[in-house]
Amino acid sequence: MFAISAKNLTKSYDGRTFALNDLSLDIPQGGVFGFLGPNGAGKTTTVKLLTGLLKPTKGECRVLDLAPEKNPCEVHRLCGVMTETARMYGQLTGMQNLVFFAQAFGMSKEACNQRGAELLKELDLWDARDKKLSAYSTGMEQRLSLARALINRPQVLFLDEPTSGLDPESAQAVNALITALAKNTGTTVFLCTHQLRYAQDICSNYGIIEKGSLLAAGDLPTLCKNIGLQIKAGFRLTEGDTLEGFTADNGWWQTEVKTEQDMPQLLKKIIESGHDVFEARLVKPTLEDVYFGYVERQGVLQ
Ligand SMILES: Nc1ncnc2c1ncn2[C@@H]1O[C@H](COP(=O)(O)OP(=O)(O)OP(=O)(O)O)[C@@H](O)[C@H]1O
Ligand SMILES: [Mg+2]
Known part of the structure; x- marks a missing residue:
């Protein structure tokens, strides 16, 4: 069973243009899937379709083998969702908000308090637990949204730009939490982000989307290979020395x-042919190289 699968998933808001066009994708359970694409690419639309907040114009999707359109309650019981627009109650404190949402999952009062405290500590909000949400900063509110999405220990977690308003330290803490979740609890994370450097650190697989169309999907070596990006070996020699080829x-x-x-063999060959090597390095394509490779190539093809 896949954690998430979509078949020809299509959404048009206006009946003329496609916010999402024919998305077919299977995401296995476990690991962090990075969903990358420029503004307006269709990422949030995809999350809304996968969580039953929107109905597809065409095609279908399943989350843990459930159709979100038909079983929204069951999907929400097993999943956590954090979107840019998720709102909680400004007049309630951080802790009260979490307890409120935990109760909605049918957890006992004691379990709600325990889970709430655990998450507030993990997300560095413990000192603000009795502050009203209306007095939280943007970054604090965002971290509380993440705590809310985690309250029911979801099997699949949808995160739409979870670190966009966070300072570097908080962003790093949230990324560490996401990594630990996937590694230690087997949670599948569907992560929409523009932050490619962070994504490369925490994602195991990627999808690149632009203008509603999926351009590529796979792990980094596969994406590199498909677009012809290769690892480079570099050598610094005595000044004036040259290497043929x-x-x-x-x-x-x-x-x-x-x-x-290939590196050790290459290095050996260069030394054996009489060169002095002062430094050697491998330059691997980054997620940024891959992303721009696909997005720019798409621009050229259009
Ligand atoms: N409620 C809506 N009504 C009409 N059009 C919408 C609506 N929501 C999104 N769209 C359109 O659908 C397209 C995809 O938007 P979406 O929000 O899914 O993109 P995104 O990849 O999440 O972008 P961002 O990186 O800016 O968050 C855009 O052209 C957008 O204008
Ligand atoms: Mg979005």
Whole structure:
């Protein structure tokens, strides 16, 4: 059973243009899936369809083998959702908000308090637990939304830009929490984000979407391979020394290699041919390279 699957999932808000066009995707259980794309690409629309907040114009989707459109309550019981627009109660304190939402899941009073306290501590909100939400800063409110999404220990967690309003320290803490969740509890995380550097640290697989169309999906090595991005091996030699078949780049002699396993052999060959090597490095394509590779290529094809 996949954690999430979509087949030809399509959404048009106005009947003319497609916010999401023919999305087909299977996401296995466990791990963090990074859903990447520019503003207006269709990420939030996808989350809303997968959580039953919107009905598809065409196609279908399943979350833990349940159709969100038909079983929204069951999907919400097993999932957690944090969207940009999720609102809680300003007149209630942080703790009261969490207890309120925990009760909605039928948890006992004691379990609500315990889980609420646990999450407030984990998200560094314990000192603000008795403050009204209306007095929280944007970043604090965002962290409380994440706590709310986690209250029922979800099997699938949908996060729509969970770190966009957070300072670097809080963002790092939230990313560590997401990583630990996926690793220790087997939670599947569907993460929409623009923050590619963070995404590369915490995601195991990716989907890249633009203008409602999925451009690519897979892990980083697969995406690199499909777009022709390769690992480069670089060597810094005695000044004036040259390496035939390599390209010069700012004092480094570079060549493409298939895998990093090629490096020792290459280094040995260069030394054995009489060169002095002062530094050697591997330059791997980043998620940013991959993302812009796909998004820009799409621009050229249109
Ligand atoms: N309620 C709505 N009514 C009409 N059009 C909408 C609605 N919500 C989204 N859209 C349109 O659907 C498209 C996809 O929007 P969506 O919010 O899914 O993008 P996104 O990838 O989440 O963007 P962002 O990175 O800015 O959050 C956009 O063209 C947007 O204008
Ligand atoms: Mg969005």
